[in-house]
Amino acid sequence: MDTSPREDSPDELAPPTTGPVDGVIGELTEPKHPGPATETPGTYRAGMGASRHLVVVGGGMVAHRLVEALRDRDDAGTWRVTLYAEEPRAPYDRVALTSYFSGRDASDLALGTPDLWDDPLVHLVRDTRVTEIDRAARTVTTVRNGGSGPTAVEPYDALVLATGSYAAVPPIEGSDLPGVFVYRTIDDVAALRGWVEEAAARWKRPVRGAVVGGGLLGLEAAGALQALGAQSTVIQFGPRLMPLQVDEGGGEALRRLINGKGVAVRLNTSTTRMRPGRDGKVRRMDFADGGRLDADVVVLATGVRPRDELARAAGLDVGERGGVVVDAGCRTADPHVYAAGEVACIDGAVHGIVAPGYAMAEVVVDRLLGGQAVFPGADTATKLKLSGVDVASFGDAFATTEGALELVHADPVAGIYTKLVLSDDAKTLLGGVLVGDASAYASLRPMLGRALDGDPGAYLLPEGAGSAGRPATTLPDDATVCSCNNVTAATVRGAVTEHGCTDLAAVKACTKAGTSCGSCLPLVKKLVTTELESAGITVSKALCEHFDLSRAQLFDVVRVTGLTTFSEILTKHGRDGLPQGARGCDICKPVVASILGSLDTGHVLEGETATLQDTNDHVMANLQKDGSYSVVPRIPGGEVTPEGLMVIGQVAKDYGLYTKITGGQRIDMFGARLEQLPEIWGRLVDAGFESGHAYGKSLRTVKSCVGSTWCRFGVQDSVALAVELELRYRGLRSPHKFKLGVSGCARECAEARGKDVGVIATDKGWNVYVGGNGGFTPRHAQLLAEDLDTQTLVRTIDRFLMYYIRTADRLQRTAPWVEEVEGGLEGVRAVVMDDSLGIAADLDAAMARHVDLYQDEWKATLEDPEKLRRFASFINAPTTPDPSLAYVAERGQVRPATPEERLASSDGSGPVLVAGTTLEVRR
């Protein structure tokens, strides 16, 4: 028998280098539809009625968009598609690649819906490369990776090259050393992550990382290294960062911002070689100026080159700096061959961002279906996706247009540099650079080439500054709102007015706006809200037929008015014109109960409030499928004494309860009848247990690993903190249940990032993550703040929770709340860390009141005969068990009998049922 007392023993873990890496890769690689992946390339499948065959080379983002668009538009099914993907997985979101480190859910990298690959007209062949094109015969030759498989030849009617780019490796000595990485694919980032984690474990000191290249990608990579706990230095050949996007002033502001994030920057530095250490792995970088830098890991982010080798070999034209030359219809000189995405050279340019590639994909599809679409020109607007560093650039950022005027606002103290480029009459917006505060980006970008309303200078002021603030822009219908997906304002508006979408999520699903880089989301949201309002569709946040208010509004009303009974709240703030006998319902009553609970923490069963509660809250237990309840005593932080365990065991034994360890590190006892609950709780309370609130929309548990007291890797005492937090927030009523987790080191054995609030120990203190959850839509929590001391940590969590409780919708968990609340995660951070709304003291006071007034609901109930009356099984036979309960034994415990078993037992053919669980009761 395993005598280990811990379920989270790190010894049970796979070594950190492979664990997480396998996790992510596994998820994305795992053939969801094993058929196509394992078939020999070129095998014919069902659904071959289509007359024409399209072969797409490359399984990247553009290929995905192309297939999706084709299947969307080719209603007649004239084309069947075979997609050859060199990578071992279905197309994924390369733009979001870096989020792999910050631990966004791996499956979030998936593009579109997986059913696309189930379409009988779509055939995805993974892990297979196209090695040759025979344009005369109209065939491609393919070979499965590893080289062992046979080559196959596949005919096509049309061919699309969507092979993207490869990361350029500069000709520097040592760039092939182990420990030097590029940054392009999931495999690249997985290998990088593994390397850094291994180095961290080996060296027991911070890993020293360097990034060669100070462009968009380099900065993203530097942020990623930092997220992995490595130090990072960006080495930039030129005189400023992001030279393609920002001007000198912006570059300087950016450098300061990046430095402020703890990333070192070396400008004007040319790397001459990388040198190995004694172990043969990269150890040092030498620079042309004689300087050097120690590095355990190097990321090369010096640019990308189009993968045009197939086209070259097939005799197709390539551009001066590479890229398959295509016309405005994305066609090469060979009418059967198209190119789209980063591999294409269109209008003499190769575009290294996804939006033009998507536009090309749409053009190709249109052409394949007989249309005459032409490439609309590239939107090169970009926004850096590095948390805490706001940089955006769009349009003519360098004011190269004749007569262009530049309007600059620089605030070096605040670290802000913003610039608008305007036409010579200072009216039309031509471009801009925003560093330090890019909040105007989403609304400015669609105004490119249009006249700005009002004083252009106002756009450069920080958001909310001055009494007037930014002018409200009315976007013309044809303005592109989402450039990644080429969605116009009209389309977004139409989603509301014509397709009946009533919230952001629906609009996203309907139009694809905001589904790629996400930078347009604030604008899309604004448009949707305005449209809903003007269409008279009040975004119905109304709770139910009794209240027009949303939960958040109702919360404010109750908090401000100090009303304490449902009747009063309904009379004064219910919907107008409610019928005489209107009495609330199963939706608004528990909401009001929860609000009252959050506000004054009175007993959940006091007075009228008792009638508002769901049965679970009413009898303080969890209703199970047969009408019995489960009982969960609180086990703070999952820490329990042997004596405590024995009490639980004895109670379960005496009442014949089924016991199970929960995911929240405590013990659930099932099969307790209503009338048994007080007796059972009497024994538990006597033994020092208290309610675990497993029934409430409130704190469930604070899960923890064993931490530094026992674990040889631990850097902080995670159990002590978990116990402290659980005791602090126990009984706190909230819009939905919430959970916390605390891990004693970065190995994260407590899976804290799957919790609403996750705390992970660092050498210097605690990192706190918010907005995670498991369940139906799993989410990883996102970093809110780093290296906090315990006191600041507790204050941060206090405020986060109280802010959530005040402003979330009914049954809205923290993840969607963080997404929807004003300003998103940044907004939450501003409120919680910097008190941007001036409510922090109020939130702190509310939490202090909660902590002060907390009492154990079960103990209080047991002391009050009036409250105990509700536990009668029958009002005229208070201790008679529900005669319909029936159980069968399974694996040494009971479980409710199934309907079949009940039937079988009543006609004598089935198992003998245990009527209720009375038999075992010991007095």
Add this chain to the structure above:
Amino acid sequence: MTTTTTTPSSTTPSVPVVLGTSSDAVGWTTVCHVADLVPERGAAALVDGQQVALFRLADGTVRAVQQLDPFSGAHVMSRGIVGSRGDAPTVASPMYKQVFDLRTGRCLEAVGREPVDLRTWPVRVEGGLVMVAVPVTPSAPVAAVAVTVVDPADDEVTP
């Protein structure tokens, strides 16, 4: 403390008392004192061998419907939340949240299922006593409808 009592303030044995006034073959069983019932909260009762859910509404009326929740097969209706939809006083099943009119037993909201109504019983309140009508010839028990529904939104079982 160790002793816990679950005795309601009054218990009246459920012996059917046939009252002569009734024209039909109906007897009235006295179940409890109206004061035993908490306004807007249900209570289960055993009436003539059947499980009945009693509800005392805000206006003092008492209603009786079957305790069996037809959607889950469990005897739990008395534990639902009392409220209203339009003019109708209602109870929502605590299991899968279907809503029923307490006056007629009609299922007003089936939550994506085929609506099934509840059986109701006439109730009289006389001299502070709650009486439920039972046929003098006992009726067949309401057949249990066994169903399994998975409600992903409500994962209350995982604390």
